[in-house]
Amino acid sequence: MTTASATRPFVFLDRDGVINVDRKDYTKTRDEWVWMPGALEGLRLLTEAGFRIIVVTNQGCIARGLQTEEGLRRLHEWMLAEIERHGGRIERIYHCPHRTADDCDCHKPKPGLLLRAAGDFGFDPSQVFFVGDSWRDIEAARQVGARPILVTGIGSSGHSDPTLPPEHQVPSLLEAANLIITQTHCNDPL
Numbered sequence: 001m002t003t004a005s006a007t008r009p010f011v012f013l014d015r016d017g018v019i020n021v022d023r024k025d026y027t028k029t030r031d032e033w034v035w036m037p038g039a040l041e042g043l044r045l046l047t048e049a050g051f052r053i054i055v056v057t058n059q060g061c062i063a064r065g066l067q068t069e070e071g072l073r074r075l076h077e078w079m080l081a082e083i084e085r086h087g088g089r090i091e092r093i094y095h096c097p098h099r100t101a102d103d104c105d106c107h108k109p110k111p112g113l114l115l116r117a118a119g120d121f122g123f124d125p126s127q128v129f130f131v132g133d134s135w136r137d138i139e140a141a142r143q144v145g146a147r148p149i150l151v152t153g154i155g156s157s158g159h160s161d162p163t164l165p166p167e168h169q170v171p172s173l174l175e176a177a178n179l180i181i182t183q184t185h186c187n188d189p190l
Contacts, residue, residue, distance in 0.1 A: 008052050009184060010121065010128045012114060012141070015057035015093075017133030018151050018173055019043070019079070026061035028071065030078055037153065038174030043088030045177040052121070055093040056113040058136070062097035069097065092117065108132075109139035114146065129183075131176045138166050149176045 016022040021034040046053055061067040076093050083090060094113040096106040106112035111125075118125040126145030130137060133151045141148035153171035170176045 008050050010052045010054060010091075010123050011046060011180060012117070012125075012128055012130040012132075012146060013053060013055050013090075013173070014108075014130075014132035014134070014137045015055050018131055018176075019055070022133065026059075026066055028061060028067045028075070030075065033075070033079070036151075036172060038172035040083065040086040040088065042173035042175075042177035043083050043090070044086055045174070045181065047088045049177075049181045051180070052091045053089065054091050054117045054121070056108065056117065056130075056140075057093065057095050058108050059095045059097055060099045060107075063099045063102060072097075091121070108136040109143070111140050111143040114140055114144045118144070129176075129180050131173060131180075141166075149179065151176060 013019065016027060017036070019036060019039045020027055021036055023032060027033055043053065059067065059072060062069060062072065072095065080090055080093075094106075094117050096104065096108070096113060098104045098107050100107055104110070104112070106116070114125050114130070128146050129149055130141035130146040131149045131151060132138060132141065138148045138150060140146075148166040149168045149170060150166035151172060152169050168176075168179055170179060
C-alpha cells in the first residue's frame with residue numbers, strides 16, 4: 001500500500017441503487033436520474049472524513065444500445081458536478097459497458113473493475129469497504145477481499161443471496177458512510 005493510500009483511505013461504491021435509484025430500464029439521462037435518499041450527504045461525509053471514493057458500475061445499457069459512451073460521460077459529468085456542489089467528491093468512475101452474457105472480466109460480479117482501480121491508484125482492495133445493493137456487488141467485493149456493505153433501502157435493487165452475506169446491511173449510503181467512518185476511525189477531515 002502506498003503512503004497516499006495509507007493516509008487517505010479508499011472506498012468503492014456501486015452507482016445504481018446506492019447513489020441513484022436503480023431503474024429497471026436504466027438511468028440514461030438527467031431527467032431519469034433520482035438521487036437515493038441520503039446519498040449526497042453520505043458522499044459529503046466520506047469526502048470530509050478523507051476518503052477517496054471510486055465508483056464501479058455495470059452499465060449494460062451501452063451494449064444494449066440504450067446509451068452511448070458519450071451519453072454516459074455527460075451523465076457522469078453532471079452527477080460529479082452535483083456531488084461536488086453538495087460537498088462530496090468522487091475520485092474516478094469505472095464502468096463496464098457489457099452485458100452479463102458477454103462474459104467479460106469487468107462485469108460485476110467479476111472483480112475486473114475493482115482490480116483495475118486498485119492498480120491505477122496503488123492500493124490493496126482488501127483494505128477497503130465496498131458499498132453496493134446487489135449480490136453482484138457482494139460477490140465482487142468478496143473476490144478481492146473488500147468488506148461488503150449492502151444497501152437495502154427503497155430505490156436499491158434489493159438483490160441479495162443468502163450464500164453471499166454482506167458484512168453489514170444498511171438502508172442508505174448515509175448509514176454506510178457513518179458505519180465506514182466509525183469503523184475506520186477516520187472521522188477527522190484531512
